[in-house]
Amino acid sequence: MRLRNIPGSREAIGASEYVIPEESECAGKWRELFGNENPIHVEIGTGKGRFLMELAKVHPEISYVGIEKYSSVLLRAIQKMEEEPLSNVKFIRMEAEHILRYFAKGEVDRIYLNFSDPWPKERHAKRRLVSREFLDRYRVLLKDGGHLEFKTDNRDLFDFGVEETEPAKWEIMEITYDLHHDEKMNRGNIMTEYEERFSSMGNPICKYVIRPLR
Ligand code: SAM
Numbered sequence: 001m002r003l004r005n006i007p008g009s010r011e012a013i014g015a016s017e018y019v020i021p022e023e024s025e026c027a028g029k030w031r032e033l034f035g036n037e038n039p040i041h042v043e044i045g046t047g048k049g050r051f052l053m054e055l056a057k058v059h060p061e062i063s064y065v066g067i068e069k070y071s072s073v074l075l076r077a078i079q080k081m082e083e084e085p086l087s088n089v090k091f092i093r094m095e096a097e098h099i100l101r102y103f104a105k106g107e108v109d110r111i112y113l114n115f116s117d118p119w120p121k122e123r124h125a126k127r128r129l130v131s132r133e134f135l136d137r138y139r140v141l142l143k144d145g146g147h148l149e150f151k152t153d154n155r156d157l158f159d160f161g162v163e164e165t166e167p168a169k170w171e172i173m174e175i176t177y178d179l180h181h182d183e184k185m186n187r188g189n190i191m192t193e194y195e196e197r198f199s200s201m202g203n204p205i206c207k208y209v210i211r212p213l214r
Contacts, residue, residue: 028104039109049077106143115194130161135168153203
């Protein structure tokens with residue numbers, strides 16, 4: 001993601017009706033915020049929001065929350081929402097490590113991670129969104145029967161994610177190392193911005209679907 005600081009992006013996000021204010025007490029109140037009892041699906045590292053918004057159009061019966069740490073990137077998602085508002089999408093600008101402040105235990109039905117930052121240095125392994133430290137957080141907020149879906153073209157990050165599942169006590173439900181040639185797992189696939197870019201360069205896309213063992 002190009003990290004160009006866009007002057008005023010933080011203010012624009014703060015004023016947007018599509019963004020939940022950073023310090024708001026939203027844990028346990030997401031269904032109230034959306035005004036219905038629909039399942040809550042969360043994408044962490046949503047970038048410019050394309051994946052989430054495409055999904056939201058196909059699934060009006062689901063409420064979607066996009067988490068992104070950079071205002072300048074989230075601003076693009078907000079601009080798209082202004083052009084084509086979707087009542088089942090909200091965003092939060094936040095660092096994912098604080099996710100348990102924003103969602104109550106068992107409040108989330110599904111988590112999506114798409115093309116997460118690889119943090120290649122070993123000493124930064126805990127920052128990878130598929131690390132056991134993050135899986136421990138996701139376990140709390142996922143309801144029983146909920147699951148997590150992760151896509152990336154980065155084989156090292158994917159292998160790391162696969163290796164983390166067992167010590168974190170999660171189980172792999174589905175896995176592919178070439179999503180676009182896996183008829184079953186690719187059914188209904190919605191491409192993210194990064195997925196389109198890297199698959200057009202010939203990179204195979206890896207995907208797993210995992211759930212916490214209870
Ligand atoms: N998911 C999008 C896609 O597939 O096109 C964007 C992928 S981009 C490589 C990763 C995005 O995740 C960036 O926008 C980055 O700012 C965001 N991100 C990375 N780590 C994060 C974290 N710890 N908390 C919140 N957002 C994060």
